Amino acid sequence: MFTFLLRRIASGVALVFVTATVTFFLTAMTGSDPARRILGPTATLDEVAAKQAELGLDQSVLQRYLDWLGGVLHGDLSTSWFTNEPVTTLVWAALPITLSLVVSAIVLTAVISVVLGVVSAVRGGWLDNAVQVLSIVGFAIPSFLVGLLLSVVFAVQLGILPAIGYTPFSVDPVGWLTSITLPAVALTVGAVATVSTQTRGSMIEVLGQDYVRTLRSRGLPTRSILLKHALRNAAPASLTVLSLQFIALISGAVVIEKVFGLNGIGQLATSAASQGDVPLILGVVLLVVTLVVLVNLLADLLLGWLNPKVRIA
Amino acid sequence: MSLPTDPTTAATLGHAIDPEVRRAGLVKRLVRIPTAVVALVWLVVVVAAAVLAPLLTSQSPTASDILDALAPRGPGHPLGTDGVGRDVWAQLIYGARTSLVGALIVVIVSLVVGLPAGLIAGYFRGRFDGISTWIASLLMAQPAIIILLVVLTQVGRNTALAMFVFGFVIAPGVFRLVRASVIAVREELFVDAARVSGLTDPRLIRRHILPVVVAPTVIQMSQIFGIAIVVQAGLEFLGLGSANQASWGGMLNDAFQAIYTAPRLLVWPALAIILTVTACALLGNALRDALGGAPAARRRRRRKELSDTGSVTVSTSPDVADDVALQIDSLVVSYPGAAGDREVVHGVSLAIRRGEVLGLVGESGSGKSQTAFSVLGLLPGAASMSADRIQFHGEDLTTLSGAAMNRLRGRRIGYIPQEPMSNLDPSFRVGSQLVDPMRHHLGLSRKDARAEALRLLERVGIRDPERVFDAYPHQISGGMAQRVLIAGAVSCNPELLIADEPTTALDVTVQAEVLDLIRELQAEREMAVLLVTHNFGVVADICDTVAVMRDGRIVEVASADDLFSDPQDAYTRMLLESSVEGAPARKPLPVIGATR
Numbered sequence: 001m002f003t004f005l006l007r008r009i010a011s012g013v014a015l016v017f018v019t020a021t022v023t024f025f026l027t028a029m030t031g032s033d034p035a036r037r038i039l040g041p042t043a044t045l046d047e048v049a050a051k052q053a054e055l056g057l058d059q060s061v062l063q064r065y066l067d068w069l070g071g072v073l074h075g076d077l078s079t080s081w082f083t084n085e086p087v088t089t090l091v092w093a094a095l096p097i098t099l100s101l102v103v104s105a106i107v108l109t110a111v112i113s114v115v116l117g118v119v120s121a122v123r124g125g126w127l128d129n130a131v132q133v134l135s136i137v138g139f140a141i142p143s144f145l146v147g148l149l150l151s152v153v154f155a156v157q158l159g160i161l162p163a164i165g166y167t168p169f170s171v172d173p174v175g176w177l178t179s180i181t182l183p184a185v186a187l188t189v190g191a192v193a194t195v196s197t198q199t200r201g202s203m204i205e206v207l208g209q210d211y212v213r214t215l216r217s218r219g220l221p222t223r224s225i226l227l228k229h230a231l232r233n234a235a236p237a238s239l240t241v242l243s244l245q246f247i248a249l250i251s252g253a254v255v256i257e258k259v260f261g262l263n264g265i266g267q268l269a270t271s272a273a274s275q276g277d278v279p280l281i282l283g284v285v286l287l288v289v290t291l292v293v294l295v296n297l298l299a300d301l302l303l304g305w306l307n308p309k310v311r312i313a
Numbered sequence: 314m315s316l317p318t319d320p321t322t323a324a325t326l327g328h329a330i331d332p333e334v335r336r337a338g339l340v341k342r343l344v345r346i347p348t349a350v351v352a353l354v355w356l357v358v359v360v361a362a363a364v365l366a367p368l369l370t371s372q373s374p375t376a377s378d379i380l381d382a383l384a385p386r387g388p389g390h391p392l393g394t395d396g397v398g399r400d401v402w403a404q405l406i407y408g409a410r411t412s413l414v415g416a417l418i419v420v421i422v423s424l425v426v427g428l429p430a431g432l433i434a435g436y437f438r439g440r441f442d443g444i445s446t447w448i449a450s451l452l453m454a455q456p457a458i459i460i461l462l463v464v465l466t467q468v469g470r471n472t473a474l475a476m477f478v479f480g481f482v483i484a485p486g487v488f489r490l491v492r493a494s495v496i497a498v499r500e501e502l503f504v505d506a507a508r509v510s511g512l513t514d515p516r517l518i519r520r521h522i523l524p525v526v527v528a529p530t531v532i533q534m535s536q537i538f539g540i541a542i543v544v545q546a547g548l549e550f551l552g553l554g555s556a557n558q559a560s561w562g563g564m565l566n567d568a569f570q571a572i573y574t575a576p577r578l579l580v581w582p583a584l585a586i587i588l589t590v591t592a593c594a595l596l597g598n599a600l601r602d603a604l605g606g607a608p609a610a611r612r613r614r615r616r617k618e619l620s621d622t623g624s625v626t627v628s629t630s631p632d633v634a635d636d637v638a639l640q641i642d643s644l645v646v647s648y649p650g651a652a653g654d655r656e657v658v659h660g661v662s663l664a665i666r667r668g669e670v671l672g673l674v675g676e677s678g679s680g681k682s683q684t685a686f687s688v689l690g691l692l693p694g695a696a697s698m699s700a701d702r703i704q705f706h707g708e709d710l711t712t713l714s715g716a717a718m719n720r721l722r723g724r725r726i727g728y729i730p731q732e733p734m735s736n737l738d739p740s741f742r743v744g745s746q747l748v749d750p751m752r753h754h755l756g757l758s759r760k761d762a763r764a765e766a767l768r769l770l771e772r773v774g775i776r777d778p779e780r781v782f783d784a785y786p787h788q789i790s791g792g793m794a795q796r797v798l799i800a801g802a803v804s805c806n807p808e809l810l811i812a813d814e815p816t817t818a819l820d821v822t823v824q825a826e827v828l829d830l831i832r833e834l835q836a837e838r839e840m841a842v843l844l845v846t847h848n849f850g851v852v853a854d855i856c857d858t859v860a861v862m863r864d865g866r867i868v869e870v871a872s873a874d875d876l877f878s879d880p881q882d883a884y885t886r887m888l889l890e891s892s893v894e895g896a897p898a899r900k901p902l903p904v905i906g907a908t909r
Contacts, residue, residue: 015454018451019454019455023463026463026464026467027463027466027467029467136591136594136595137591139536139539139590140539140587140590140591140594141587142543142546142547142590144547144550144565145565145583145586145587148565148569148572148579148583149579149583151572152572152576152579156572156573156576163572209735210730210732210735210736211735211736211737211738211739213691213730213736214730214736214737214798214801215738215746216691216719216722217691217722217723217727217728217802218722218723218750218801219720219721219722219723219724219750219754220749220750221719221753222719224749229738229740229741232738232740232741233738233739233740247453247454247456248456250458250459251456251457251458251459254456254458254459254547254551255458255551258550258551259569266458269459269462270462270551270553272462272466273462273465273466273551273553274465274470274552274553276466276467276469277466278466278467281466284459285459288455288456288459289454289455292454292455292456293454306740307740308739308740308785308787309739309785
């Protein structure tokens with residue numbers, strides 16, 4: 001288990017490093033001149049040259065890469081080209097918002113998917129059909145459309161929940177809950193479609209296993225066979241899909257944040273992309289890939305805990 | 314939104330279909346699925362609208378006219394105008410162009426990148442496989458939109474380029490699916506045969522591998538098409554689509570700006586996206602059904618297994634003698650098949666006295682296991698069973714409710730399965746699997762149940778009970794696992810033990826020990842035993858009485874001694890002859906119903 005974990009951490013660090021490096025060189029191969037873009041068409045050549053020197057763009061790409069990497073290792077993600085604020089400050093301010101969204105959506109997804117998946121696998125009937133339809137609907141309706149719909153109904157028409165804005169948990173827990181309810185629910189619909197289909201499939205598969213028949217031959221209560229034994233053995237497959245959903249949820253959150261006016265990581269990335277703010281987008285990529293690695297690590301730990309073959313070895 | 318790249322479904326899909334049949338019948342089969350027809354019609358409508366856009370409207374989708382803002386539906390504007398006076402209908406059909414072109418770019422790029430890479434990696438394996446798999450997993454660990462935002466940071470707003478890049482981003486999905494399908498067929502024998510017969514690699518790939526890859530890839534493409542439309546709309550909604558180009562996502566963005574004044578503007582682009590992507594999803598599902606045959610029926614059967622066994626018909630018949638532990642009268646088991654129900658057990662009757670060991674012998678497929686599972690009430694859910702009665706110590710099991718049957722199972726009827734390793738739950742320790750039934754049936758405390766389990770483990774010949782108690786099933790040998798299962802079967806002192814080929818999966822040396830153990834436990838506890846086997850050696854070792862089954866019927870019942878010395882039925886003689894050790898079988902057994 002320990003070496004397994006160590007290997008996973010090493011490959012996670014490698015993933016972060018490779019991603020950061022590739023992204024850096026991708027953004028360095030620029031056709032347009034960032035200094036000119038920042039200053040606008042009226043700036044003189046001298047002003048542009050001065051700006052280039054200020055941004056360090058007069059140095060070689062390799063030098064810039066080493067400088068940036070050195071900064072990253074010291075927790076300095078450089079400065080935004082447009083707001084002149086440290087990227088670290090911007091990213092740390094945005095992170096809690098996006099995490100609130102994505103983590104709530106993951107928790108909701110896990111709970112709803114297990115219930116739907118198990119019940120539809122065991123009972124069949126209308127609920128099973130409903131899950132099958134949901135798997136298509138969840139595929140076909142992008143989460144930001146669900147968000148727009150929820151926003152129109154619950155915020156604009158009914159006025160029950162806020163349409164935009166974020167309230168930090170530390171300021172007002174209830175306000176926090178109301179500010180993330182609609183976006184989190186919007187994200188959850190698509191994720192539930194995927195994860196509940198997986199849970200249903202793996203439950204059906206596990207229920208067909210020999211040991212389930214043997215457990216039944218022992219006269220154990222059906223509830224215990226289903227919820228203790230079958231669910232436990234079906235869990236790893238669902239957990240794997242759930243951890244992959246985390247990546248999809250971040251993509252979804254980028255767009256959802258705009259719908260609900262949440263100044264999270266997605267809004268940072270969007271403004272970086274529309275302004276051509278390279279240090280900011282680099283910071284966002286580094287943060288996101290680190291999150292993905294951490295979540296994968298967590299999923300590996302849980303999988304190891306669920307699977308005695310991994311845990312004992 | 315994520316792309317399913319499950320290699321097992323992909324592989325089975327590819328195998329199930331003969332390429333020739335597939336191509337000939339695909340359209341015909343697709344047309345028979347109503348959802349496919351609806352989906353296809355809708356997609357044709359969208360494509361037609363996109364292609365014929367200039368003919369369908371005289372308005373420009375991008376020309377704004379502030380004086381005409383938010384105009385209602387009218388003669389000049391069939392769907393009204395948006396917040397800056399652009400014609401909604403024109404935007405919608407020109408937006409279809411943008412969406413379809415973008416989705417097409419994604420499909421082509423992902424195919425051009427993913428298909429050859431997957432073919433090469435799956436077919437040749439080696440270093441290319443390692444590197445490309447690594448790159449694929451690297452790409453799949455990144456949120457797609459973030460990658461696109463990185464690219465757009467560099468190049469500015471450009472929908473076509475973003476979709477081109479997205480083709481690369483989603484290509485790992487294609488790669489993995491193709492690779493998995495290729496690896497699956499490559500292991501098939503016919504590929505080896507083709508190679509031995511001198512087919513070159515490129516020809517082999519074209520003739521044998523490619524056809525198998527086509528089906529899952531086509532299905533996946535319809536999904537990717539839908540995903541591409543969604544991702545593109547997302548980017549446009551963020552305001553990152555190409556400027557001066559009508560698009561569905563852009564329309565949503567404009568409508569969003571006017572959400573308080575004119576939320577109705579959301580309706581048309583939202584409907585266009587939802588309907589088109591739904592059509593892609595439905596088409597994908599329909600293709601899966603048309604190409605692979607829906608696995609729905611199989612799923613349903615498995616699912617029903619946990620509810621209690623199907624239909625049971627009951628009738629009355631004369632009483633059973635006192636010393637009989639189990640009496641089965643006219644048991645019939647059948648399964649639904651394509652051509653009506655298929656009966657696998659045709660009116661079997663049996664009786665086992667208290668303390669008697671009855672061997673139920675026959676070839677595989679003769680219905681002996683079905684008979685055993687009927688008694689336990691553990692037939693697969695699709696099976697339907699009927700019997701005049703299954704009398705167990707004065708109770709007719711055919712009349713019992715599921716709950717009542719569950720109280721008998723494990724408590725008064727024990728079961729030893731055939732394959733030890735697959736019959737222990739891999740996620741739980743051996744000890745808990747022994748303790749749970751005893752606590753449930755006998756109401757023992759945790760401590761007492763543990764002590765009893767350890768005693769049982771020792772009784773079934775396990776030298777280090779404490780260690781095995783705390784072990785997981787994968788940590789013990791097959792022979793030990795079978796002893797554990799035997800301990801489990803007898804843990805609540807059942808009056809009847811049903812053993813389904815209890816030694817078949819074991820080594821020869823272990824077989825004898827396990828049989829001895831069953832015999833000892835049987836004598837010690839005076840259990841009646843129904844022993845299902847195909848092995849006359851086992852019969853000779855421990856059975857008092859033997860029933861020979863063939864093709865769902867019992868052909869002969871006799872005491873073990875009589876059966877071996879003077880078999881009456883021709884089939885019994887044939888079975889005996891073919892199983893006499895050392896003597897060569899005179900002729901192969903005729904294959905009778907040995908299909909399962």
